[in-house]
Amino acid sequence: MRKLSLIEVSGAEITAGDRRAVDAVLRSGRLAMGPATLSFEKACARAAGVKHGIAVSSGTAGLHALVQAFGIGHGDEVVTTPYSFVASSNCVLFEHAALRFVDIDPVTWNLDARAVAAAVTRKTRALLPVHVFGLPYDHAGISRIARKHGLPVIEDACEALGASWQGRPAGSLGDAAVFAFYPNKQITTGEGGMIVTRHAPVATFCRSVINQGRGNTGFLHHVRLGANYRLDEMSSALGASQMGRLGSILRRREKVATRYAGLLGRIPGVELPVEIPGLTRSWFVYVIRLDPRFDRDAVVRAMERQGVQTRPYFPPIHLQPFYREAFGFRKGMFPVAEAVGRSTMALPFHTLLTEAAQARVAGALRRVLASC
Ligand SMILES: Cc1ncc(COP(=O)(O)O)c(C=O)c1O
Known part of the structure; x- marks a missing residue:
């Protein structure tokens, strides 16, 4: 194969x-x-x-x-x-x-x-x-x-x-x-x-x-x-x-994001990036949030096995080893950041990402979540 x-x-x-x-x-x-x-x-x-x-x-x-x-x-x-x-x-x-x-x-x-x-x-x-x-x-x-x-x-x-x-x-x-x-x-x-x-x-x-x-x-x-x-x-x-081509870059990134919304919108347990009236997002990364029933880190590993690189964005700063050791920060101090940080992941995203690659990402995610 x-x-x-x-x-x-x-x-x-x-x-x-x-x-x-x-x-x-x-x-x-x-x-x-x-x-x-x-x-x-x-x-x-x-x-x-x-x-x-x-x-x-x-x-x-x-x-x-x-x-x-x-x-x-x-x-x-x-x-x-x-x-x-x-x-x-x-x-x-x-x-x-x-x-x-x-x-x-x-x-x-x-x-x-x-x-x-x-x-x-x-x-x-x-x-x-x-x-x-x-x-x-x-x-x-x-x-x-x-x-x-x-x-x-x-x-x-x-x-x-x-x-x-x-x-x-x-x-x-x-x-x-x-x-x-x-x-x-x-x-x-x-x-x-x-x-x-x-x-x-x-x-x-x-x-x-x-x-x-x-x-x-x-x-x-x-x-x-x-x-x-x-x-x-x-x-x-x-x-x-x-x-010199920032406008074109931003428009093309927005197009990639819009395509993702179409491909991922109906996958159960996937929350798409939020849209807020009056706020124009500049598409930097495409970060989804998984329902808490999924083990996000296991999903990241399974996606890699499917040939799709993703990232667990962001692990909260206060729980980084240096911050815990130097300042005594602990789990439970910022519960919203921790809950979001446990369940968010960045999908492949860039200006040149093709429709075919995005379809592969969506297919892999659907399969991985169905098997978790
Ligand atoms: C929110 C935020 N602040 C600061 C930085 C630091 O930028 P640099 O990696 O260029 O030092 C980054 C880079 O990714 C960032 O995402």
């Missing part, structure tokens, strides 16, 4: 134009801190509807720079979600501040604004909401709390380039935001990220802290402690080239 190839969980679209853009940088001899980075920054700031874009070497680097930009440090608390990728919490720990996790909304899987309101204390220095799986968080609820207490909002938009809340782009909702460009993202630079903000002082600080603490006073003049979190010119050229 012919063995079917593995359907991978993600994949990047690299066009001839992308290759030409990177090649032009290589030929130019200017491999760092040049015009490709500036043009990528402009494109991302424009997409977010804000003035400033600062390219960085990863989403994590961008979040770390913002935690520093808002002066967050020892003795401070940041309110955030445990249902996210670990970097949205680690960035707070890098500066020796404390995490104040709160539980999530059972429908959107984003921060529950009522829980956020209850978690603010005298020590709170910022709110850090995440647009989980590209679905905008409750901006009205979060910004009301931020205004009431005079707190900045650091928007983790790493999964949400192109999303919008009531027509306002992700990246423009908080005081500053970060996009990320790992190869599973809507656009990719290999590794990479982008800080976007409307606040000039935040932008100026970030430009310095990601560039070895330089001011504008010379290459070997360092006005603060900084790191090298810069993005190189090859990656920036790839990013700028991809930004």
Whole structure:
């Protein structure tokens, strides 16, 4: 019998134009801190509807720079979600501040604004909401709390380039935001990220802290402690080239998601990604939720045996071994995040996923669930 190839969980679209853009940088001899980075920054700031874009070497680097930009440090608390990728919490720990996790909304899987309101204390220095799986968080609820207490909002938009809340782009909702460009993202630079903000002082600080603490006073003049979190010119050229077709990428990803909804909608025990009026999701991953009668990890393994790669997204952050050991987090502390985290899985999803591959994914899922 012919063995079917593995359907991978993600994949990047690299066009001839992308290759030409990177090649032009290589030929130019200017491999760092040049015009490709500036043009990528402009494109991302424009997409977010804000003035400033600062390219960085990863989403994590961008979040770390913002935690520093808002002066967050020892003795401070940041309110955030445990249902996210670990970097949205680690960035707070890098500066020796404390995490104040709160539980999530059972429908959107984003921060529950009522829980956020209850978690603010005298020590709170910022709110850090995440647009989980590209679905905008409750901006009205979060910004009301931020205004009431005079707190900045650091928007983790790493999964949400192109999303919008009531027509306002992700990246423009908080005081500053970060996009990320790992190869599973809507656009990719290999590794990479982008800080976007409307606040000039935040932008100026970030430009310095990601560039070895330089001011504008010379290459070997360092006005603060900084790191090298810069993005190189090859990656920036790839990013700028991809930004040139962002609209088409987002439309094609939406088409893939719509096809999945048609294929999976009638499989018993499968809950599809939620749609909320006024929120435009940017399709990053396609995450379904299984009825609790299924053992999600067993389903992931059985799907792999059927030639379909899936991922158990997200295991909650507070239950990661490091977090349990360092801070004493335990099961039961954030029951909604834990229940969602036990039952969600990401199916293969990317811009180029074919109808035939999606039909195979749906067939495999139907068979696996019927046998569980
Ligand atoms: C919600 C969230 N925050 C932060 C990051 C970190 O981005 P990077 O992997 O580019 O450091 C990611 C990346 O997947 C993410 O999904």
